[in-house]
Amino acid sequence: MRKNKILFLSLLFFSLWGIQNACFTQVITKGPYIAEPGRNSVTIRWESDINSPALVLFDKTSVLRKKSPAKIIGRQNKFYLYEAKLTGLYQDTKYFYTVKCGKTKSAVTYFKTMPSVTTPFSFIAMGDSRSNRDVFEKIIAQSIKLNPDLVISMGDLVAQGGSFDQWNSHFFKVAQKLINHVLFISTLGDHEGDGDNGNLFRYYFLPRMNTDSLWFSFDFGNAHFVSLDYRHPYEKKMIEWFKKDMEQTDAKWKFVFMHRPCYNLGGHRSTWGRDVWPALFTKYKIDIVFAGHSHQYERFFPVKPDNQPDSWPVTYITTGGAGAGLYEADTSDFLAKVESVHHLININISGDTLSLKTISESGFLIDKLSIIKKNGRYNDEYYSAVRSQEKLNVYTMFLKAISFSIDKIPLEEIPATSKIILKSDKFPDDIKFKIFLWHQSEINYIMEPVEGIIHKNEKLEISVNIFSKGKMTISNWGSIKPDLRLGAVFEISGIKYEITGGRIEYWPEESY
Incomplete structure (x- = not known):
């Protein structure tokens, strides 16, 4: 009996000792x-x-x-x-x-360690990896194969920026095999900003910065990178900081990355900071502006103002395909390549040459671009692809104007009314236009077309009344079925464009 008691106490001691040690094993x-x-x-x-x-x-x-x-x-x-x-x-x-x-x-x-200004290097650009771990794992695997020196992200690394657990499950656990040896730098996405005002994002990535002003820049090799805070498109403090930062750099290649795009034809059709930033990017000779937010791939032809023939052409790229659910992609003469696909962008810099390849989650080539820049001038082939920035401004103005949400449900006898604002954006010629129901929406809805002319420096505010012909369903996310869309036809300098807007969604006033 005594032996059994001693044996029991011994086992109890060693069990408690093991538990205590397990509790203090650092993870x-x-x-x-x-x-x-x-x-x-x-x-x-x-x-x-x-x-x-x-x-x-x-x-x-x-x-x-x-x-x-x-x-x-x-x-x-x-x-x-x-x-x-x-x-x-x-x-x-x-x-x-x-x-x-x-x-x-x-x-x-x-x-x-960082390459010297004479050493070739490569970097990967990606965005909006949140919410879909399986896809993001494939993007990470492709990134590891490419062995970059740097990764820049357009943000939206998690679905809820204030969720401590999501930072592990959505990002750190998935990306660990890459970020443990490759420098990973992200701009703030709206899913981080909306969750807790960017506090956890700042905590992990920019712990010495103020949560309300998360813009920054850094040099890498012979390139200068600038990250802008999407929350402050017209913040004077960020604008003045950007000007000073650009005046102080003599890097050969200059890149801007941010969450919301200035130019974007699919998905959110974002026009972030349009009244200020494109002019600054042109003035300070930015080579490529990367953005995310819309879950797709868009590479615009380089654009520059017609009224400044000697100005700098800038390429805009939307890269929001690192994991989140994909959005529809719209084709256009302003786009060199567009596809609704999960992807990453691999950029190699070697002296005067930039080589860009866009790769799908499965490793297939989606797009490629080569730019040569010598003595402050691009190669002729690149210049030959330049498009008019003024025309692109008008094009995206119409696209954004007819892609909106409504706060009233259209009924058979009571319409949903929406105001559409059209601006000439300093375009020098009159712009004839007509706005109407998309032909497939005519089956289920009624709206009288609106047409007119926008004169130089003019701002028009027009109202449209949309009636339904029958039953509709509205999801918790505001999606309306059958699809409700508008179309527009407009003429710029004798060229006629016809576009289809995004799906109109229902967001009642109390949801804002």
Whole structure:
């Protein structure tokens, strides 16, 4: 009996000892991930469940003889965010590293320091990876195969920016095999901004910045990258910062990336910051402006103002296909390539040459572009593709104007009324137009067409009344069935364009 009691107490002791040790075993819950660029330094971050001494072991070989201490820079949901800055590194050099927290070590992986201004490099652009883990995993796998030096994202990494759990399930867990060795830099998306005003986004990616002003820039190789905050299209502080930043850079290649596009023909048909930013991009000779928000791929032909024949042509690209559900894509003479497809963009920079390839989630080539820039001038082939910015402004103005939401349900005897605002956008010629029901919507709805002329510097406000012919269904997301769309015909400088607007949705006033 006494022996059994001793055996029981021994087993109980060792069980409690094991439980206690398990409780204090440190877990790396997010990361490690490469966080900030530096020519002779690298910043590595990770999250853990316990507050304890931590460091990064690293070296140019897998024998890790150097170390850099880490510090805790934040805490969320009882988890700690660690950061270590490795300094005194050689440029354009591969280093191996592991993160050590207490007795816990991460797997040994590597990073590469920033390339010099003469070293060729590659980067990947992608956007809107949220909500669809299976697709994002394929995008990450394709990215790893391409072995880029840098990844830039258009944001919307998660569906709900204020959800602590989603940051693991939507992003960190899926992207870990890429971001543990490749610098990943994202702009703020509206799903991060709307969730908690961008607080968790700032916490993980830009911890030293003000949550209300998340715009920034950095150099990488012979390129300068600028990220704009989509929440402030006309914020004077961001505009003046951008001007000063561009005046201080002498980088050969210049890129802007942001969440909402200035030009976008499908999906949301965004016209973000149209009255200010395209002129600034032209003035400061931006090569490519990347944006997301609409889940598709659009590459516009380069555009520049007709009234400034010696001005700089800018290419606009919508890349919102890294995981979220796809939107319809609209074709146009202004688009070099458009497709509703999950994708990423791989850009290689080598001296005077930029080579762009857009790759699907399955690895198929979707689009390609080559740009040569010598002595501040593009190659003739690139210039030959330039389109009129003024005409594109008018085209997208009409497209945006007829793609709207209604706050009243159209009935057979009581219409849904909507105001449409048309502006000439300083276009020098009169613009004849007609707005009408899309031919397939005529089966189920009634609307009298509206036609007229917009004169130079004129703003027209017109009303349309839409009646239904029968039953409709409206989803929780405001989708109306049967589809309700408008069309428009307009004439610019003797050229007639016919467009179809996006699906009109129902959003009652109390939903705003």
